[in-house]
Each structure stands twice: as C-alpha cells, then as structure tokens.
Amino acid sequence: MKLYIAKTSPYARKVLALIHEKGASVDVVTLDPWIDPADLQAAIPSGKVPALVTDEGWCLGESWAIADYLDATLPGRRLLPADGPARWRGLRLSALAQGLLDAAFSAVIEGRRPAGERSPAWVARQKAAIARTLPVLETALDDLTAEGFGLGGLSVACALDYLDFRHGDLDWRAGCPALATWFAGVIDRPSLRATDPR
Ligand SMILES: N[C@@H](CCC(=O)N[C@@H](CS)C(=O)NCC(=O)O)C(=O)O
Structure with missing residues (x-):
C-alpha cells in the first residue's frame, strides 16, 4: 500500500492523522502535486493528493474515501462505525x-x-x-x-x-x-x- 501526500495538504493530514489514531502505518510518498509529478498522475487521474495505491494495485482518491477505506482495512480502533x-x-x-x-x-x-x-x-x-x-x-x-x-x-x-x-x-x-x-x-x-x- 502506498499513500501519496503533500506536506502541507490539509486533506492528506486527515488521512495521516487517522492512520496515527489507529496506531497503524502505511508507506508514504511525499511530493508536490502542483508540479505535475508523473508517478502521481499515472496513479490517479485527478493528480491530487491524498491518493492511495492499495495492495491490490488499484488507486483511490478523495480524503474522505481513503479515510473510510483505511479505517475499515487497517488494524486499530474504528473511527467511523461500519453502519447505523x-x-x-x-x-x-x-x-x-x-x-x-x-x-x-x-x-x-x-x-x-x-x-x-x-x-x-x-x-x-x-x-x-x-x-x-x-x-x-x-x-x-x-x-x-x-x-x-x-x-x-x-x-x-x-x-x-x-x-x-x-x-x-x-x-x-x-x-x-x-x-x-x-x-x-x-x-x-x-x-x-x-x-x-x-
Ligand atoms: N476533494 C479532495 C481534495 C484534494 C486536493 O484538492 N488536494 C490538493 C492538495 S491540498 C491537490 O492535490 N491539488 C493539486 C491540483 O489541484 O492539481 C480530497 O478530499 O482529497
């Protein structure tokens, strides 16, 4: 699993803080999305961070969707209940x-x-x-x-x-x-x- 972030991105921060709250860890790649990095744009068509490449090799964008996915798949306490x-x-x-x-x-x-x-x-x-x-x-x-x-x-x-x-x-x-x-x-x-x- 690989998470693309930018150092000052408030959207990426949400995902990083969620991982921290769960006591988990993920490989992180820090870059600047505004200079059009080829590897980021190849991974996710929006070219925005955060972007997550899963162990299965597919890519997920949007901080709220990544947070939901990592909350459900990483070990640690749930930050968003599964239903109800x-x-x-x-x-x-x-x-x-x-x-x-x-x-x-x-x-x-x-x-x-x-x-x-x-x-x-x-x-x-x-x-x-x-x-x-x-x-x-x-x-x-x-x-x-x-x-x-x-x-x-x-x-x-x-x-x-x-x-x-x-x-x-x-x-x-x-x-x-x-x-x-x-x-x-x-x-x-x-x-x-x-x-x-x-
Ligand atoms: N709705 C997205 C917003 C992500 C976003 O706008 N990220 C900015 C950095 S903070 C970005 O990568 N911008 C590059 C661009 O718009 O080309 C989310 O929640 O993840």
Whole structure:
C-alpha cells in the first residue's frame, strides 16, 4: 500500500492523522502535486493528493474515501462505525468539515493566482461558506463529543486548524465559543501534533 501526500495538504493530514489514531502505518510518498509529478498522475487521474495505491494495485482518491477505506482495512480502533446512526453522524460531521476545508482551501488557492487573475468575488463566496458552516458546527457539539474523536471530529479539527494556519485573520473562535473549547481539548492529541504542517 502506498499513500501519496503533500506536506502541507490539509486533506492528506486527515488521512495521516487517522492512520496515527489507529496506531497503524502505511508507506508514504511525499511530493508536490502542483508540479505535475508523473508517478502521481499515472496513479490517479485527478493528480491530487491524498491518493492511495492499495495492495491490490488499484488507486483511490478523495480524503474522505481513503479515510473510510483505511479505517475499515487497517488494524486499530474504528473511527467511523461500519453502519447505523453513529456512522451517519460521523459522515455528517466529516462532510461539514470537508465543506469548510474546501471553502478555506479554495480561497487560499485563489489568492495564489497571478494578480490580474484573482477574483475577490470568488474569495468572498468561499468566506461566506465558511461563515455559514461555523455556526452549524457550533451546534453540533453533542455529536462531536459523543463520537469520541472519530473521523468526524478528526476532520473538523483538521479543518479548524487549517483556518488557524491559513486564515489567521478570521478569528473563528469569536462566534463559536463551544467549538473553540472543544478544539482546544483535541488539538494537542499526538495524531494532530504529529501531522501539524507548520
Ligand atoms: N476533494 C479532495 C481534495 C484534494 C486536493 O484538492 N488536494 C490538493 C492538495 S491540498 C491537490 O492535490 N491539488 C493539486 C491540483 O489541484 O492539481 C480530497 O478530499 O482529497
């Protein structure tokens, strides 16, 4: 099994933190997807990380799908139950976190375009999505706590830490005191410290 990652990819971080939480290990290849590495593009047509080549030789993309696959196939505690209401709660949190991360990441990438190609309207649209998602997470504290730091909580923590890393001016804690307290209680977990991109 081979996992392609980039050092600062928040999507790859989710997968790495999940592997760490399970106490498992996977062969990792670190590269920069933005310089079009031939081996990555041969493995996965999107050319994005994370990407997993399984022992059977097929390739899986998308952080949430890779996390689900590794959770089910690696030894260690399950972070997303195989079925039932707890799975749907975990998936809901994971999807909320993915939406938050997509918006935050897209705004960052837009800011890296050449000056004349940047769209302030696009960045504003992503920031509006962030602003809509945070209060929803603030009201999801019961689910986050009940989950016991499963894939949902792990994904939310990685997305919030990405806000701190790349959107430090956002002050997301101001409107989300309960979420901020929850985050402060999980961010020092070894899995998150070991995968901190800074
Ligand atoms: N939806 C994907 C997003 C993955 C993604 O956008 N990865 C970025 C790095 S953080 C990438 O590889 N970008 C290269 C490109 O877009 O060409 C996931 O959840 O894994």
